Amino acid sequence: MPTPGLDGYTPSWHKPEHDDLAELARDFFTKEVLPHADRLERQGHPDREHYRRAGELGLLGLSVPEEYGGGGGDFTHEAVLLHEQQHVGEGSLGLAVHSGIVNGYIAEYGTDEQKRRWLPGLTSGDLIGAIAMTEPGGGSDLQALRTKAVRDGDDYVVTGSKTFITNGGLADLVILAVKTDTSQGAAGISLLVCEVSGDPPGFRRGRLLEKIGLHSNDTAELFFDDFRVPAGNLLGAEGGGFFQMMAQLPQERLVIGVGAVAAMQRAVELAVAYAKERTAFGKTVFAHQNTRMVLADCATRTRASRIFLDDCIVRHARGELDVPTAAMAKLWLTEGQCEVVDRCLQVFGGYGYTTEYPIAKMYADARVQKIYGGTNEIMKELIARVL
Ligand SMILES: Cc1cc2nc3c(=O)[nH]c(=O)nc-3n(C[C@H](O)[C@H](O)[C@H](O)COP(=O)(O)OP(=O)(O)OC[C@H]3O[C@@H](n4cnc5c(N)ncnc54)[C@H](O)[C@@H]3O)c2cc1C
Numbered sequence: 057m058p059t060p061g062l063d064g065y066t067p068s069w070h071k072p073e074h075d076d077l078a079e080l081a082r083d084f085f086t087k088e089v090l091p092h093a094d095r096l097e098r099q100g101h102p103d104r105e106h107y108r109r110a111g112e113l114g115l116l117g118l119s120v121p122e123e124y125g126g127g128g129g130d131f132t133h134e135a136v137l138l139h140e141q142q143h144v145g146e147g148s149l150g151l152a153v154h155s156g157i158v159n160g161y162i163a164e165y166g167t168d169e170q171k172r173r174w175l176p177g178l179t180s181g182d183l184i185g186a187i188a189m190t191e192p193g194g195g196s197d198l199q200a201l202r203t204k205a206v207r208d209g210d211d212y213v214v215t216g217s218k219t220f221i222t223n224g225g226l227a228d229l230v231i232l233a234v235k236t237d238t239s240q241g242a243a244g245i246s247l248l249v250c251e252v253s254g255d256p257p258g259f260r261r262g263r264l265l266e267k268i269g270l271h272s273n274d275t276a277e278l279f280f281d282d283f284r285v286p287a288g289n290l291l292g293a294e295g296g297g298f299f300q301m302m303a304q305l306p307q308e309r310l311v312i313g314v315g316a317v318a319a320m321q322r323a324v325e326l327a328v329a330y331a332k333e334r335t336a337f338g339k340t341v342f343a344h345q346n347t348r349m350v351l352a353d354c355a356t357r358t359r360a361s362r363i364f365l366d367d368c369i370v371r372h373a374r375g376e377l378d379v380p381t382a383a384m385a386k387l388w389l390t391e392g393q394c395e396v397v398d399r400c401l402q403v404f405g406g407y408g409y410t411t412e413y414p415i416a417k418m419y420a421d422a423r424v425q426k427i428y429g430g431t432n433e434i435m436k437e438l439i440a441r442v443l
Contacts, residue, residue, distance in 0.1 A: 065359060067366040069132045069373065077118070077133060081140040084113055089146050093272065100264045101225045101274035102148035104184070110149065111181025120159050124175035131307065131372055135314045142318035145414050147421060148272035150186075150223040154178065156311035157304065158185030161231055161247070165292040165300055174229060174249065183253075186227035188218035188278055189301065195220070196434050198233070199241040199298065203280060205234040205248060210287050212236070212248060214258075214280040220428070224276030225264050228253040232280075233297055242298035247291040250283070258283030269420030305430065306382035310372055312429045313365050313385045316393035319418060320358040326415055327351060327400035334405075347403060354396045361392050383430070383438040390425035390432065397422045 089096075089106050096102060110116050118133035120126020127133060134156050141151060162174050177183035191201055203216025214234060221230070230250045237244035252259050262277030292300055328351055331342035341347050368385045371377040401408040401415045408415050426432045 065362055067132075067362070067369065069366070069370060074132065074136050077136050078140050080113060081115055081137050082144060084110060084115060085141055085144045085146040089148065090144065093146070093148070096148040096272035100271060102150070102272060104181075104226060106149055107154075107181035107184055109181070110151075111179060116151075116155055116181050117159050117175065117179030118155065120163055120175050120179055124163070124171050125179040126159070126163075126175065127179075131310070132369060134311070135369060138311060138314045139318040142315045143322050145322065145418070147270055147417075150184075150273050152311045152315060153187060153222045154185045157187055157308050158229065158231060160307060161187070161291060161300070161304060162249070164304070165247070170249070170289075170291070178229070183228040184223055184226045185229045185231070186221050186223040187231045187233075188221045188224070189233045190218060190220050192217060192219045192277075196431060198301065199245070201233055201235060201245065203232070203234045204238055205236050205246065205285065207236070207287065208284075211284040212287060212290070214248065214250070214283045214285055216280050218278045218280075219262075220265065221276050221278055222428075223274060224278055225261060225274030230278065231291065232285075233301065236294050240295070243295050245297035245301075246294050247297040247300055248285045249289045249291055250280075250285055251289070252278075256283070267424070269417065269423060302379070306377045306379060307372065308429050309382040309386035309435075310365075310368055310377065312425055313368065313389040316389040316422075316425055317358065317361050317365050319393050319422060320354070320361060320396040323397045323400040323415060323418055324351060324354045324358055326413075327354070327403040330407075331403050341403065350399055350403065354399055357392050357396055361389050365389060380439050380442045383435040386429060387432050387435040387439070390422075393425055394422050 088109060092103065114127055115137055117126035118129045118137060119131055122128040138152055138156060159175065159178055162171060174183065178185050189198055191203060193202060194200060203214065203218065205212035205214045230252055232248045232250050234246055234248055235244050236246040255261065258281050260279040262279060265275045267275060331347050331351065332340055334341045364385060368377055368381060371381065397418050401419050404413055404415055407413050410416060
């Protein structure tokens, strides 16, 4: 992950190829997507064309094996992409879910036939991916989910609903957590890949949810009413879904952490630049000692966060990122993001509260980081369990 501006820190896993990727990603986000940012915010979802363009540039599926249309890289490449997206302030494309999560589930648990069927479309951007675990009745207690799938001949018949689904408005493929055995808790949960392009019978998208932030990314409710899914779309073994989710959640939490650190870095850079320009009492705001102390604190928190994240990425690359450590990263990095962005916003005075300045949007966008991917209270539970 390159470090424009803020500090000279280079992650231990960094190779020259990461710089080339960062440049490509940065150019794409700044030159091709950000010019449409206001329109995307108003429409409440990204442009499908931007997914296709990202695919064309080879930015989707960086860690997917080449034989399935991917880049043949690993999580460090996904981390660079997500860092660049956050760092330049692009928030419409749901890449954290599409590339950081969905591709990973299919690459890890799909059969060869499933991978050949879905991964090329996901990496080209012709298919947009989502993952649906949370239900209106609750998200933290996944074992209690109620959407059920009953086997009927060669199909499963799915009934239930999901909410808060990132990319839910545009998604073509939804990895759906269902109960295939309602008499069981965790052992009754399975994952079905639902092909929902064109809204087939039995599937319906609800309205796009109106949120306090992340306005240009689609978050939707999904409804399943006797929706038929071929049994061949089961991901992994029946009853294995909960364990698959538990195995993948550390990466999901790392993805959130990458975004948190990139946002902290951007906030500090924006605040430093503003403080050096704005004057009060005859000198720049930066020349007031308190501002320098605040920004020094924020820069230190950002650097320490990057180092913790870097350590987690290295562990993850070795297959050794355990659940409590990933939970610590998600907890501490997102708490840090909210704190740093808030303190940086203060440096902007009244302008920080106006949507004219990106720091205001960053403030609203940051809040959900403490909620999704497992709330921070649940992270503390996971950490406390091993104490
Ligand atoms: C913008 C956005 C995008 C999202 N994207 C997705 C997505 O793509 N896919 C998906 O499946 N979900 C997604 N979510 C859902 C998100 O993961 C859930 O909102 C989250 O897991 C919490 O579930 P809940 O909202 O039902 O809260 P609840 O589970 O009802 O929790 C309510 C409160 O109680 C606390 N609480 C619950 N249990 C405990 C406990 N044991 N100990 C202490 N406190 C507890 C929680 O921490 C929280 O503060 C998204 C949410 C948002 C807002």
